[in-house]
Structures are given as C-alpha cells and as structure tokens.
Amino acid sequence: MTDMAIFHMSFSNISAGKMRSAVASAAYRSGEKLFDEKEGRSYFYARSVMPESFILVPKNAPEWANDRAKLWNEVEKKDRRSNSRYAKEFNVALPIELSNEEQKELLTKYVQENFVDQGMVADIAIHRDHPDNPHAHVMLTNRPFNPDGSWGQKSKTEYILDSHGNKTKTAAGNVKNRKIWLVDWDKRGKINQWRHNWAISVNMVLEAKKLPDRISEKSYLEQGINEVPTKHIGINSKRHERANFNQQVKENKKLNAQYNNVKEKLGRKRHLDMLSKHFSFNEKKLVKELSHELKTFVNLETIDDKRRMLFNWKNSLLIKHAVGEDITKQLLMVSQEENSLEKADQLLNTVTDRTVKKLYPEIDFEATTMAERRELIKETNSEETVFKGAELAERLAAIREDLLTQQILLFTKRPYVSWKFLLNSEENEKNVLEQVLETQGNTLEDLRHAKRGILEEYTPKQQQLIARKIKEIRTITQIKQVVKTQYQAILQRAFPQGELDRLSITKQEQAYTAVMYYSPGVKPFNQQDLKRWQTEPPVMFNSTEHQQGLACLSGKIAVDQLKNKHLQLVLRHDGTRQLFLGECQTDKTIEKSQIAQAQQKMNEQREKADQYRGQQLNNYQPTNYKPLKPEQFLAATFSNAIMRVLYVRNEEIEKRKQQKGLKETEWEMTKKQRQHQIKNRHEGGGLHM
Structure with missing residues (x-):
C-alpha cells in the first residue's frame, strides 16, 4: 500500500553557531565531492542512488553562483562571524502521484517563483532512495546580490531622529538606532506563506491531472476539522506500526463521512x-x-x-x-x-x-x-449585514479603490505600480526573449504562430527562461487590460460625454487619480467647475483631518485608525497622497515642519518599498511622485487639449446651439429688410383699386 499525497515541509538554518559547514551540507545533499577552502579538505558522502541536483540563480547573480563548490565557499568567506547563518534549508515531500519529470517541474517552478525571483540562489537536490519517499532538499542563500553581481546587505542601521532631524540618545548616552531589514526572508510569517504557496502549487497540479487528493499546510485543528491526522509512514522502523494506526484513522473517517458531507452542504447554504x-x-x-x-x-x-x-x-x-x-x-x-x-x-x-x-x-x-x-x-x-446611508457610500468607495489591485492579483503577485512601468517591463521581457530565440534563428512572431516543437532545439535552461518570459508577457497583457478597463469604467462615469479612447493611458491615469481624490462617489464632473478648480482647487479635508493625515504619514498613527474612510483611501495611494500634502500646504494651521516630517517618512518608506519591488519584479523602475500643489496637478491633468476630449460632445452641442442662435439672429436681423422689400415691390408694380 502506498501513501497518497501528503504535506511535509520543514525549514531550518545552516549556521556557524551550530558548527555546521555550508560546503559539507551541500556535498551531503547533492552527493557531489566538494572542496572546503576554509578547512582545506574535501567532503564526499557516497549514496546508493545518486540525487538529481541543480542550481537556480536570480538575474543579478554572478556566473560563479552556478558552481556549487564556489557558491558555498564564497558564502562562508562573506559571513565570517561565529554565529553567521550561511543558508536557509527546507526539506519537502514530493507527490508520489506525479512522475519524476512532473515532480521536478513542480518543484522547479515553485522554487523559482517563491525564492529565486526574490533574489536567492537555490541549490536543489532531489532524493529518490526509496520509491515511497521522494523528497527534495533545497539550500537557499540568505544574502541578496547587488545589480553588479557583488554580495548585497541583509540589513542596515538607521538612526532614530527627533522632530528636528537630530540624532537621539539613550539615558546612558548611546545613540539610538534600529535595525532595518533589506530583505523579508527572515520575517515572522514568511515560512507560513512559503508553506501555503507549496500547498497551492501541488493542488493546482493534482487538479490539472484530475486527481482527487489535495494537501494543506494547516493542521486539522487550524482547518476546523475534528479528526485525528494520519502519520507519514516513511521508511523507518515504525513503518508497520504507523500503517496500522493510519488504518484505524481511515475507518473512523469513513464512519464520519456522512456527517461531514451534511455539514459541508449546510455551510455552503449559509455562505x-x-x-x-x-x-x-x-x-x-x-x-x-x-x-x-x-x-x-x-x-x-x-x-x-x-x-x-x-x-x-x-x-x-x-x-x-x-x-x-x-x-x-x-x-x-x-x-x-x-x-x-x-x-x-x-x-x-x-x-x-x-x-x-x-x-x-x-x-x-x-x-x-x-x-x-x-x-x-x-x-x-x-x-x-445590509449597509445603509453613509456606510454604503463608504463601502462602495473602498471597493472601487481596492478593485484594481484585487483583479491584478488574480493573475500575478506583482503589485501595481504605474502604466509606464507596465510598458517598460513588457518591452524588457520581450527583448530578453528575443535574444534567447535568436540563438536558434527564431523570432517572437514564430512563437505567436504556436508552432509545435519550436523550442526542442534549445537547452533545458533556455527553455526554462523562455517559459518564464512568455508567462511574464502574458501576465502583463492581462494586467494592462484590467488597468484599461478600470480606468475607463471610472472615467466614463466622471466624464460621460468624453471620448476617452483619444486619451493616452498615462493621461487617463492622471485623470483617474484626480477623480479618486476629488470625487470618491464618482459623480459627473462639471466643465465649468474644473476650469475654476485650476485656480481655486476645492479643499477636501478640514484642518483636523489634515493633522490626522500628517500624523499617519509620519508613522504616529495607523491609517485604519482614521475615521474618514475617504482619507484612508487617499493616504494609501502615492498619487493622491501627494495631492493631500499639497492641500495641507494651503492650510494656515499646519506648520511646514509637519509636512517636511511626513515627506521624510514617506521617502524612507518608498525607498524600502522600491528595494522590495526591485527584488520581486524584473526590470523594476521606481515611480518618482513629486509633491504637487493641487492647482498645478489639476492644470496639468485637465489642460485645454484634454478638456476638449473629455467634453467633446458637450462642445459639439454648444457649437450647434451657437450656430442655431446665429441663424436665428440673422433671420431676425433680415426680417425687417425682407418686409421692406416686399412692401416696395407691392407699391411699385402692384394693381390697386
């Protein structure tokens, strides 16, 4: 009897503090003989079944990262402290329902998306010593690479400043500082996220193969399942004992099956x-x-x-x-x-x-x-509950702002940045793909024709790169369509008479930002109001809300603590946030130092966000939002040329009215003249009794 799909994934650290060697660990898992430069000796562990091992590297990694011995020797050279953590490792059970190739494909895709794309080097070894226990050991580097291929920093020290920007000190006279992590690989909850993603990846493959089994990283208790979990049989001495235990558990499950089915149906009905x-x-x-x-x-x-x-x-x-x-x-x-x-x-x-x-x-x-x-x-x-009145309006406003991100996340984990970023990213992905295709004389056009077997001549590594780039391009295409649809849906309501197709998406993005700031309920904008706003922008928030918003941007209170839901939405988006700061500058009760402090905190947060996005996204380019006074933004966003597009039908109506008015005026002006001409004609040539 063989086990069905199970969830097993355990993480650990390979560190100097535990007297462990990164080189020795890699040699043991890969079955390869490796020389440890620090100890001046070789490590080799003979295995009856040779593991299938390979290395995946991120885009900024140097060429030597593909060499197992060089990689882990360089890691040990860089981290020399007595308690240095050389690597993170996880051990994962592979689904026995899949073939060897399918297991490898599943694992490779998962490691690439969850670790390598974030900046880690992954040293993978698949062990098949026993047919009932296929599993993999994956060693991961803890330190990122810089764009030039050199080792980067895991963290940095940041001084804690007072309201005037000066360093603060403890009672003992030491300068206060805090540690800022530049990568989130050691954050609490990250392992849970990786475990959850593995369960999703396995279940997608099992579902695609029409197999009934599913796995979960959660315990039965966490899932709310009132059952006793089975034990992984494995290959150890307690195999027979565990098999008997599992049989008893299965019989108990069978007795409770009918009850669980009824319970599930009731849950669906309530839902x-x-x-x-x-x-x-x-x-x-x-x-x-x-x-x-x-x-x-x-x-x-x-x-x-x-x-x-x-x-x-x-x-x-x-x-x-x-x-x-x-x-x-x-x-x-x-x-x-x-x-x-x-x-x-x-x-x-x-x-x-x-x-x-x-x-x-x-x-x-x-x-x-x-x-x-x-x-x-x-x-x-x-x-x-059914929402009413102001609460309903707030719900709809929040839904409208969040919907774009939610729709994009259907296709990818990529955070939304800007339309310009999407275009740059798409172009860069295509350039990389074209370069690889050219090595065998192919083009993007050949791929579009979906010719079967077109990639057979490429190496496995090239095929893997092509597959990633095709997925990236298709994902960006889907995201662009979502963004277009969202922008046009909002702008069509704000400008029902406009011809939005005549506006570039970048201009639509600017108008979208203005609509979300000045009209959370998305009511039609009045042409005369917009022209007036360019010199006298409306003030959306009062002085108290300005103070609260600045406190939030300075990190003193959380955005969720704000009572005004519209202010919450405004402070969550870079573009509308700058409009808020511009509005605060016109408030005489606000000191300039408060705005400066908020801007400094925002810049720090943006730098951290850009570092994170740079690790998550290929070809990432930061979007530099500049503080703009509302009148400057409105004047640029709603220029005369754009206003003609947004109100094109209104202008045509006004033009027709003017033309009609001119004709009526001309008719009235010539009426007396025509009457005079008729009278003269009658007097000069008519017959009178």
Missing part, C-alpha cells in the same frame, strides 16, 4: 444565503451542473480562484506544446472549462444584479460596475 434566495429553480440546477464541470462549487469567491488557475494552466500547456508535447486533449479540457467559467460568470452577474436591486434599491446601476456590485455582495455575505 450563499444572500444570493440563493434570488436563484430560480433552473438557475440552481445550472449551478449544480457548472460546479460539476468546473470541479469547484460555483460562487463569487471560488470563481476568481478558478480563473487564475486556468490562466496558469494554459501558460504551462503552451510551453509544453512549444517543446514538442501533444497537448490537444489538455487544451480541449481548458477550453471546455473556460466556456463553463463564462457561463458561471454570466449566471452570477444576473443573480448579483437581482440581489443588489432587492437589498440596495437606492443604488444607481449606471454609477457602478458589475465588478463593484459583486464585491458589495461578497462583503454583505461576509459581514451578514
């Missing part, structure tokens, strides 16, 4: 209660059919996860096709599930609108998007 009241009989039947086709219960939460899973699955299939595999059946399955997903989306949209009309009759459908209404129903379900 969908708001929507289920508004399903017709035929719609309930369709939900059941679509849930069977999609292999997940159809509701507003699961449908987004399913869309992301299909997106990733299709990416991997296209790469397999490019290296010569026949993926006809799998692509057909993806296509069928995409069709089912579209039907489920349409059904949920119909029922969501029906539910919103019933629960929120005061909502103007033309002033909200379908996505916003779905999010509103999600929150209504989650909090089991």
Whole structure:
C-alpha cells in the first residue's frame, strides 16, 4: 500500500553557531565531492542512488553562483562571524502521484517563483532512495546580490531622529538606532506563506491531472476539522506500526463521512444565503451542473480562484506544446472549462444584479460596475449585514479603490505600480526573449504562430527562461487590460460625454487619480467647475483631518485608525497622497515642519518599498511622485487639449446651439429688410383699386 499525497515541509538554518559547514551540507545533499577552502579538505558522502541536483540563480547573480563548490565557499568567506547563518534549508515531500519529470517541474517552478525571483540562489537536490519517499532538499542563500553581481546587505542601521532631524540618545548616552531589514526572508510569517504557496502549487497540479487528493499546510485543528491526522509512514522502523494506526484513522473517517458531507452542504447554504434566495429553480440546477464541470462549487469567491488557475494552466500547456508535447486533449479540457467559467460568470452577474436591486434599491446601476456590485455582495455575505446611508457610500468607495489591485492579483503577485512601468517591463521581457530565440534563428512572431516543437532545439535552461518570459508577457497583457478597463469604467462615469479612447493611458491615469481624490462617489464632473478648480482647487479635508493625515504619514498613527474612510483611501495611494500634502500646504494651521516630517517618512518608506519591488519584479523602475500643489496637478491633468476630449460632445452641442442662435439672429436681423422689400415691390408694380 502506498501513501497518497501528503504535506511535509520543514525549514531550518545552516549556521556557524551550530558548527555546521555550508560546503559539507551541500556535498551531503547533492552527493557531489566538494572542496572546503576554509578547512582545506574535501567532503564526499557516497549514496546508493545518486540525487538529481541543480542550481537556480536570480538575474543579478554572478556566473560563479552556478558552481556549487564556489557558491558555498564564497558564502562562508562573506559571513565570517561565529554565529553567521550561511543558508536557509527546507526539506519537502514530493507527490508520489506525479512522475519524476512532473515532480521536478513542480518543484522547479515553485522554487523559482517563491525564492529565486526574490533574489536567492537555490541549490536543489532531489532524493529518490526509496520509491515511497521522494523528497527534495533545497539550500537557499540568505544574502541578496547587488545589480553588479557583488554580495548585497541583509540589513542596515538607521538612526532614530527627533522632530528636528537630530540624532537621539539613550539615558546612558548611546545613540539610538534600529535595525532595518533589506530583505523579508527572515520575517515572522514568511515560512507560513512559503508553506501555503507549496500547498497551492501541488493542488493546482493534482487538479490539472484530475486527481482527487489535495494537501494543506494547516493542521486539522487550524482547518476546523475534528479528526485525528494520519502519520507519514516513511521508511523507518515504525513503518508497520504507523500503517496500522493510519488504518484505524481511515475507518473512523469513513464512519464520519456522512456527517461531514451534511455539514459541508449546510455551510455552503449559509455562505450563499444572500444570493440563493434570488436563484430560480433552473438557475440552481445550472449551478449544480457548472460546479460539476468546473470541479469547484460555483460562487463569487471560488470563481476568481478558478480563473487564475486556468490562466496558469494554459501558460504551462503552451510551453509544453512549444517543446514538442501533444497537448490537444489538455487544451480541449481548458477550453471546455473556460466556456463553463463564462457561463458561471454570466449566471452570477444576473443573480448579483437581482440581489443588489432587492437589498440596495437606492443604488444607481449606471454609477457602478458589475465588478463593484459583486464585491458589495461578497462583503454583505461576509459581514451578514445590509449597509445603509453613509456606510454604503463608504463601502462602495473602498471597493472601487481596492478593485484594481484585487483583479491584478488574480493573475500575478506583482503589485501595481504605474502604466509606464507596465510598458517598460513588457518591452524588457520581450527583448530578453528575443535574444534567447535568436540563438536558434527564431523570432517572437514564430512563437505567436504556436508552432509545435519550436523550442526542442534549445537547452533545458533556455527553455526554462523562455517559459518564464512568455508567462511574464502574458501576465502583463492581462494586467494592462484590467488597468484599461478600470480606468475607463471610472472615467466614463466622471466624464460621460468624453471620448476617452483619444486619451493616452498615462493621461487617463492622471485623470483617474484626480477623480479618486476629488470625487470618491464618482459623480459627473462639471466643465465649468474644473476650469475654476485650476485656480481655486476645492479643499477636501478640514484642518483636523489634515493633522490626522500628517500624523499617519509620519508613522504616529495607523491609517485604519482614521475615521474618514475617504482619507484612508487617499493616504494609501502615492498619487493622491501627494495631492493631500499639497492641500495641507494651503492650510494656515499646519506648520511646514509637519509636512517636511511626513515627506521624510514617506521617502524612507518608498525607498524600502522600491528595494522590495526591485527584488520581486524584473526590470523594476521606481515611480518618482513629486509633491504637487493641487492647482498645478489639476492644470496639468485637465489642460485645454484634454478638456476638449473629455467634453467633446458637450462642445459639439454648444457649437450647434451657437450656430442655431446665429441663424436665428440673422433671420431676425433680415426680417425687417425682407418686409421692406416686399412692401416696395407691392407699391411699385402692384394693381390697386
């Protein structure tokens, strides 16, 4: 009897303080003979089954990082303290339901996305000493690389300053300082995140192969499951004892299966209660059919996860096709599930609108998007309450601001930065991809034709790089579409007479920022008001809110502590945050030092955020937001040229009115002249009695 898929992942540190050698550890796991320069000796551990070992390196790593002996000797040279941590290591069980190649592909993709793309070098060794216990040991570097390939810093010291920017001291006279981590690899909760991501990666592969098993990093207690967990049988001396224990657990599970099924159905019913009241009989039947086709219960939460899973699955299939595999059946399955997903989306949209009309009759459908209404129903379900009045308006404003980030996260973990960044990133990814393709005489156009086997001539390392770049480009394309849709949805409501397609996306981004700052309810902007605002911008917040906002930006209070929900949203976005600072400059009750302190804190936070994004994102370029007074921003955003585009139909109407008015005026002006001409004609040539 063989075990089914299990979750096993344990982390540990390889450190000098525990008298462990990084070189010896790498030699033991890889089965390779390695020379330790510090000790002047070689390490070799003979194995009956040779491990399958390989190294993955981030983009800034030097060439020697691909050499196992050189890599770990350099690590030990750099970290010489008696308690230095040379490496982080994790041991992970591989699903026995997968073939050796599938196990390797799963592990490689997971390590690349979770560790290597963040800046770590990963030394991987897959052990297959026993057929029932395939597992991998992965050693990870603790220190990042600089752009030039040299070792970077894990942390830096920051002095604690007073309100005047001077260093502060302790009672003993020592200068106060704090340690600032430049990488988040040792943060509390990071290991839990990595464990969670492994469970997601495995489950996606098992689902793609139509296998019923799923794993979770959580204990039964954390999952709320009232069952006794089985024990991993493994290959040790207690194998038979554990097998008997597991058999008893399975029998107990069988006895409780019916109870758990009923409990699950009740949970689903409660979860969908708001929507289920508004399903017709035929719609309930369709939900059941679509849930069977999609292999997940159809509701507003699961449908987004399913869309992301299909997106990733299709990416991997296209790469397999490019290296010569026949993926006809799998692509057909993806296509069928995409069709089912579209039907489920349409059904949920119909029922969501029906539910919103019933629960929120005061909502103007033309002033909200379908996505916003779905999010509103999600929150209504989650909090089991119907929002009213000001609270409803605040909810919609928060949903509107958060929706863009949520939609982007369906496809990627990449944080949204700016449209310019997306274009630069896309161009850089294409350039790298073209360079690799040129080595075998291929182009991007050849890839677009999806010719089967086009990548067969490339090395495995090149294939892996091409696969990553194709996924990046497809992801950026999806994100660009999401951003365009979001901007146009908001701007169309703010400028219903505009021709937005004539505006560049960068200009739309500026207008979007202004709308989110000056009109959280997204009501149509008045042309005359905008022209007046360029010299006299409206003040959105009072002096108390200015003080609170500056205290928040200075790190004295958390943004969630602010009572004004609109102010919370404004302070979470770089663009609107600068407008807030500009507005504070016009408040006579605010001292310049308060604004300067807030700007200094923001700059520090932005530097840390840019460092993090630089490690997370390929080709990252910081977006430098400059403090702008509202009138400067509004004058640049709503220039005369842009105003003509935003109010093009209004201008045409005004032009037609003016033309009509001129014609009427001309008619009136010539009326007397025509009458005089007629009178003269009658007097000169008519017959009179």
